[in-house]
Amino acid sequence: MLVAVYNPVAGGCTAKQVFEDEVFPLLAQHKKSQLKQFSTEHAGHAGALVKELIDSLDAGVQEITVVLGSGDGTLHEIINSATTLNGGRNVKVSIVLIPCGTANALYYSVFPPGEGEGPHDRLRSLKSYLGGGTRKPITVAVTTPVSASGERNPHPLLSSVVVSTALHASILYDSESLRKEMPGIERFKVAAQQNQTRWYHATAEFTPIPGSGDVQIYDPSTKLFRTVSESATKLEGPFAYFLSTVNVDRLEVAFRITPLAVSLPPSEACLDVVVLRPLRHPDTTSESEECRKEYVNHLWGTMTGAYRGGDHVNIRYSNGEAAVEYYRCGGWKWIPAVDDERAHMICTDGYITQIERGGHASCSIGSQVDNEQFAIYA
Numbered sequence: 001m002l003v004a005v006y007n008p009v010a011g012g013c014t015a016k017q018v019f020e021d022e023v024f025p026l027l028a029q030h031k032k033s034q035l036k037q038f039s040t041e042h043a044g045h046a047g048a049l050v051k052e053l054i055d056s057l058d059a060g061v062q063e064i065t066v067v068l069g070s071g072d073g074t075l076h077e078i079i080n081s082a083t084t085l086n087g088g089r090n091v092k093v094s095i096v097l098i099p100c101g102t103a104n105a106l107y108y109s110v111f112p113p114g115e116g117e118g119p120h121d122r123l124r125s126l127k128s129y130l131g132g133g134t135r136k137p138i139t140v141a142v143t144t145p146v147s148a149s150g151e152r153n154p155h156p157l158l159s160s161v162v163v164s165t166a167l168h169a170s171i172l173y174d175s176e177s178l179r180k181e182m183p184g185i186e187r188f189k190v191a192a193q194q195n196q197t198r199w200y201h202a203t204a205e206f207t208p209i210p211g212s213g214d215v216q217i218y219d220p221s222t223k224l225f226r227t228v229s230e231s232a233t234k235l236e237g238p239f240a241y242f243l244s245t246v247n248v249d250r251l252e253v254a255f256r257i258t259p260l261a262v263s264l265p266p267s268e269a270c271l272d273v274v275v276l277r278p279l280r281h282p283d284t285t286s287e288s289e290e291c292r293k294e295y296v297n298h299l300w301g302t303m304t305g306a307y308r309g310g311d312h313v314n315i316r317y318s319n320g321e322a323a324v325e326y327y328r329c330g331g332w333k334w335i336p337a338v339d340d341e342r343a344h345m346i347c348t349d350g351y352i353t354q355i356e357r358g359g360h361a362s363c364s365i366g367s368q369v370d371n372e373q374f375a376i377y378a
C-alpha cells in the first residue's frame with residue numbers, strides 16, 4: 001500500500017504547497033497518483049492514521065510505504081504507533097521522507113548537502129523510491145521510564161534520531177513555547193541561551209554494544225575509539241550535556257553533533273553519546289554561580305564545533321583531556337538526583353517525558369526485529 005501523509009503545520013507550514021507543487025506531480029508522472037492522501041489534523045494524527053491503515057491491510061500484505069511530509073517529530077509518532085513493541089502488527093513501514101519540518105535531522109543526515117551546494121533538493125528520498133532505490137533500515141533507540149519502585153513503563157518510547165537529557169532536553173522543552181513566534185531553528189538558540197548556566201545532577205551508566213561486548217570512547221589523540229574499562233562505564237554528574245543519537249550525525253543541517261556516526265561508522269547498530277561534564281574542565285573548580293557563568297564560554301566554545309563540521313570531538317583542554325566525552329554503547333541508564341527537577345526530563349525526538357521522582361530511564365538500541373521494521377528510501 002502506498003499513502004501520502006503530510007503535516008501542514010510542521011516547520012514553516014510548507015508541506016501542503018510542497019506536496020501540491022512537487023510531490024503529487026512527480027508521483028503522477030510515474031503513474032502513482034492513485035494513492036490515499038492525508039493532511040494531519042492534530043498532534044498524534046499521523047501515528048493513529050498509519051496504525052489504522054496497517055490494521056486494515058489484508059493478512060498477506062506485509063509492507064506499507066508512506067510518502068511523509070514532515071519533520072522528525074511526525075515520523076517519531078508514526079514509529080511509536082506502528083511498532084510491534086507497542087502492540088502493532090509486524091508490517092514493514094517504508095518511509096519516503098520529504099523534509100518539511102524545522103530541523104529535519106534524519107533527512108539531512110541521510111542526504112547531507114555537498115559543500116557549497118545551493119538550495120537543497122528535498123525530493124531525493126522520493127526520487128530514490130521512484131527509481132527503485134535502496135531501503136535503508138531505521139535503527140531505533142528504545143527508552144523505558146522506570147518508576148521509583150522499579151516498575152518499567154509497558155510502553156517504551158522509540159526514537160529514530162535522538163534521546164537526550166540535560167541541556168538538549170531543556171532546549172526542546174522551552175523552545176516549544178516559542179514555536180509560533182519563531183518557526184525556524186532560531187527558537188532552539190534562544191532556548192539554549194535561557195538554559196546555559198544550568199547543570200544537571202544525575203548518574204549515567206553505559207551498557208555494552210551487543211556484538212562487540214564493550215563500551216567505547218573516542219580518543220582524539222589517536223582519532224579512534226577504544227574500549228573503556230568496566231569501572232569507567234559509570235559517570236557521575238553534574239552534567240551540562242548528555243545526548244545520544246541513532247541514524248543521524250546532525251540535529252540540523254549544519255549542526256553535526258555526532259559526526260563520528262558517519263566519519264567513523266560503527267560496524268553494528270549502537271548509540272553514539274556525547275557528554276559534557278563541567279567539572280572536567282581544568283578551570284571549573286566548583287559548582288558556584290561564578291564557575292557556572294564562566295563555564296558558559298567553554299560550553300559554547302566546544303558546542304560550536306558541531307557547526308564547524310563536528311570538530312568539537314577533537315577539542316582538548318589544556319590538560320590534554322578531550323573536552324567532549326564521546327561514547328559508543330548498546331544502552332545507557334540515566335538516574336537523576338531526586339532533588340534536581342530538570343534532570344528528570346528525557347527528550348525522545350523532541351518529545352519530553354518526565355521521569356518519576358526516585359525513578360530512572362533506560363535507553364537501549366532496538367533488537368534486530370525492531371530495527372528491521374522501519375526503513376527510509378535513501
Ligand SMILES: Nc1ncnc2c1ncn2[C@@H]1O[C@H](COP(=O)(O)OP(=O)(O)OP(=O)(O)O)[C@@H](O)[C@H]1O
Binds near residue numbers: 075100105
Ligand atoms: N494539524 C496539526 N495541528 C497541530 N499540530 C500538528 C498537526 N499535525 C501534526 N501536528 C504536530 O506537529 C508537531 C511538529 O511536527 P514535526 O516534528 O514533524 O515538525 P517540526 O517540529 O517542525 O520539525 P522537526 O521535528 O524536524 O524539528 C508534531 O508534534 C505533530 O504532532
